[in-house]
Amino acid sequence: MRYVFDTSAVIYLLEKWQLADKLQKFSRSNELCIPERVKEEFLSGEVDPPNVTSLAKTFHVCRVHLDDRLLSFFNHDSFDGAIHVMSYGLRHSNSCCVIDEKFGRDLCEFLTQKMGLRLRFTGTIGILKKMKKSGILSKRDLACIKSGIRNSRFYCKRELLNELDLPE
Amino acid sequence: MALTADYGLETPARRLLLVALSLEDRTRKRRMDMLHIQKVIRFYEHLRAKALEVDFSNYDMGGVSYELHENIDTLQEYGLVHKQADCYELTREGERAARELRKEFTDDDLQKFAFSKHQLNDLSFEEVMYFMYKTVPETQENSTYYARLEKNKQSLVNSLFLKGRITSATATKWLGISEREFDTLLSS
Numbered sequence: 001m002r003y004v005f006d007t008s009a010v011i012y013l014l015e016k017w018q019l020a021d022k023l024q025k026f027s028r029s030n031e032l033c034i035p036e037r038v039k040e041e042f043l044s045g046e047v048d049p050p051n052v053t054s055l056a057k058t059f060h061v062c063r064v065h066l067d068d069r070l071l072s073f074f075n076h077d078s079f080d081g082a083i084h085v086m087s088y089g090l091r092h093s094n095s096c097c098v099i100d101e102k103f104g105r106d107l108c109e110f111l112t113q114k115m116g117l118r119l120r121f122t123g124t125i126g127i128l129k130k131m132k133k134s135g136i137l138s139k140r141d142l143a144c145i146k147s148g149i150r151n152s153r154f155y156c157k158r159e160l161l162n163e164l165d166l167p168e
Numbered sequence: 169m170a171l172t173a174d175y176g177l178e179t180p181a182r183r184l185l186l187v188a189l190s191l192e193d194r195t196r197k198r199r200m201d202m203l204h205i206q207k208v209i210r211f212y213e214h215l216r217a218k219a220l221e222v223d224f225s226n227y228d229m230g231g232v233s234y235e236l237h238e239n240i241d242t243l244q245e246y247g248l249v250h251k252q253a254d255c256y257e258l259t260r261e262g263e264r265a266a267r268e269l270r271k272e273f274t275d276d277d278l279q280k281f282a283f284s285k286h287q288l289n290d291l292s293f294e295e296v297m298y299f300m301y302k303t304v305p306e307t308q309e310n311s312t313y314y315a316r317l318e319k320n321k322q323s324l325v326n327s328l329f330l331k332g333r334i335t336s337a338t339a340t341k342w343l344g345i346s347e348r349e350f351d352t353l354l355s356s
């Protein structure tokens with residue numbers, strides 16, 4: 001599967017949970033991409049040099065043709081990384097958007113349910129579940145991540161978080 | 169198109185009012201108060217990015233249309249709209265008329281209209297006002313109320329973000345801080 005990540009997902013996976021090595025293992029069987037705009041968003045502000053290196057090692061930067069149908073939903077502006085992620089997802093049916101922010105996820109639902117567009121999407125928890133299933137994340141890794149999630153603004157439903165404990 | 173002709177619903181204001189009241193919001197409600205009617209229709213016009221179909225002027229409360237005010241009264245007199253407390257809803261005849269009018273919209277316009285109501289109708293008074301002042305900046309022009317809301321912008325922006333009405337990129341732009349600062353702000 002080809003996953004295309006939004007900025008907040010990259011910040012959590014790479015910076016906050018320090019999962020670069022695990023993600024690189026995951027990328028042996030999956031393609032992990034970011035649009036150029038997401039790369040810019042990630043690199044804006046203070047970023048530790050190791051995270052800059054990890055970004056380049058883990059994610060392939062993909063070329064995006066903006067989907068005009070999305071522009072009005074983003075206030076006629078393309079500065080937001082999510083519009084690039086969704087544009088890619090709409091154009092490449094074999095890809096899946098990784099978006100955590102409620103606006104982006106709600107919009108994905110609106111596009112698929114109300115507008116009948118084909119767009120696959122998941123969140124960072126979905127990626128963690130895949131990594132767990134592949135045996136890349138241990139119970140200890142998951143316990144650390146869950147504790148990190150509880151102490152951050154990262155939003156996810158408790159049931160979703162508990163799914164990380166369930167045997168596959 | 170019998171009802172459209174019978175009630176003179178060809179005018180944009182009447183058409184937009186009836187269709188706005190026929191759409192469901194996030195909470196599956198259709199009824200709307202006058203403020204949300206005004207803002208949903210103004211936001212829909214903003215999403216379309218074409219010449220405005222209805223006249224809006226920028227007052228203290230942002231973009232306001234007297235045309236919409238006058239026409240909602242007329243639609244009530246015609247028995248197409250019913251007012252309960254502060255909210256308007258369609259009567260059975262109004263629903264029939266709205267079904268007829270929706271056929272005149274393109275799919276694209278109807279989707280934008282649905283998105284507008286989906287985004288705004290369940291927001292509080294202050295949230296919807298702030299969202300519109302920031303999204304359509306010219307509506308700040310003659311407003312003193314905007315300056316009052318600005319004093320409370322952090323809490324309004326946080327709330328709009330957590331409710332999924334704006335992205336973190338928009339939130340940081342409105343607050344004038346970086347994504348990482350915003351993340352820290354929300355965690356604290």
